[in-house]
Amino acid sequence: MTLGKFLLRTIVIAVALFALGFVGHQLLLGRDYAAIEPIMRNKTDMMAHMPFALINSLIFSAAFVWIYAQGRSAKPWLGQGFRFGIAVWALASVSLYITNYVIEPWPGEFVAKILVWELIAAITLGVLIAALSKNDAAQSRATGA
Amino acid sequence: MTFGKFLIRTAIVFVAGCVLGFLGHGLWLHRDYLSLGPMMRPEAAQQAHFPWVLLGFFIYSVAIVWMYAQGNSSKPWLGQGFRFGMGIWAIGSVPMYLVNYAVAPWPGMIIVKQIAWDFIALVVLGIIIAALSRNDAVRAAPAAA
Numbered sequence: 001m002t003l004g005k006f007l008l009r010t011i012v013i014a015v016a017l018f019a020l021g022f023v024g025h026q027l028l029l030g031r032d033y034a035a036i037e038p039i040m041r042n043k044t045d046m047m048a049h050m051p052f053a054l055i056n057s058l059i060f061s062a063a064f065v066w067i068y069a070q071g072r073s074a075k076p077w078l079g080q081g082f083r084f085g086i087a088v089w090a091l092a093s094v095s096l097y098i099t100n101y102v103i104e105p106w107p108g109e110f111v112a113k114i115l116v117w118e119l120i121a122a123i124t125l126g127v128l129i130a131a132l133s134k135n136d137a138a139q140s141r142a143t144g145a
Numbered sequence: 146m147t148f149g150k151f152l153i154r155t156a157i158v159f160v161a162g163c164v165l166g167f168l169g170h171g172l173w174l175h176r177d178y179l180s181l182g183p184m185m186r187p188e189a190a191q192q193a194h195f196p197w198v199l200l201g202f203f204i205y206s207v208a209i210v211w212m213y214a215q216g217n218s219s220k221p222w223l224g225q226g227f228r229f230g231m232g233i234w235a236i237g238s239v240p241m242y243l244v245n246y247a248v249a250p251w252p253g254m255i256i257v258k259q260i261a262w263d264f265i266a267l268v269v270l271g272i273i274i275a276a277l278s279r280n281d282a283v284r285a286a287p288a289a290a
Contacts, residue, residue: 005215039183039184039249039250040248040249040250041247041248041249041250045249045250049214049246049247049248050247052243052246052247053243053247055181056239056243056244056247057240059239059240059243060236060237060239060240062235063232063235063236064236065232065237067212067216067232067233068220070215070229070232071212071216072216073215082264084215086213087208087212087238087290090159090204090205090207090208091208091209091212091233091237092207092236092237092240092241094201094204094205095201095204095205095237095241096201096237096240096241096244098197098198098200098201099198099201099241100176101194101197101258102185102186102191102194102195102197102198102247103178103185103186103191104184104185104249105184105186105190131224
């Protein structure tokens, strides 16, 4: 994978991550967040800290693209993306929300809803990166030959 | 990798992760967490919810072992483990703490300490899984030939 492709894929994943985050956490689960409002920052404060969320999505996306490239094989890309999405969900989302549930007073049902949404989002991102990388195996074989 | 090896590696990563988590979050950062006051569950309630942390970390360990196996190559195992540790830190820990910082009133210094500790812990875990898997690529190469 060239540096240009790496950067392009990182940006595509970061944008998709933001879009999925907006749909899940703002549109679908926005009302549920009211239950934990007392332990959250207020809206102004949250907006002031938004650059950290942007940095976070870039770091996540770069790692996502890099790790997928290390394990990509000649197997069907859809299945690879699906499995990779589940693994990233297990690694990133399950630990995040279960830890929050244990140490902070988050309602269990709310955490369960978030985890379901995060699974859908992670699989979507996995399939997306697999689709973006689906010709890499053929290209690297041709280059290596 | 056989199913037996997969289970043994998962168990080792799980135990090592629990020990590292206890050293970092249970001992080093314990006082910082106490200073957060009502943002956190009372200690007794955290203890009651603790089995969820174990479940979450077991799922995390399964994902680490599976993901490493997908990208394991014949390159030197130590470097692979180091890079893999950094990759899972970037995809799992950095987003977790930055998101928490952006949306909840966590003090910045605690977030910096958490991210720094997790970097050390995940590089150690990456090296452990790489050491456990270091002969897999050698075995797979003749079989594939």
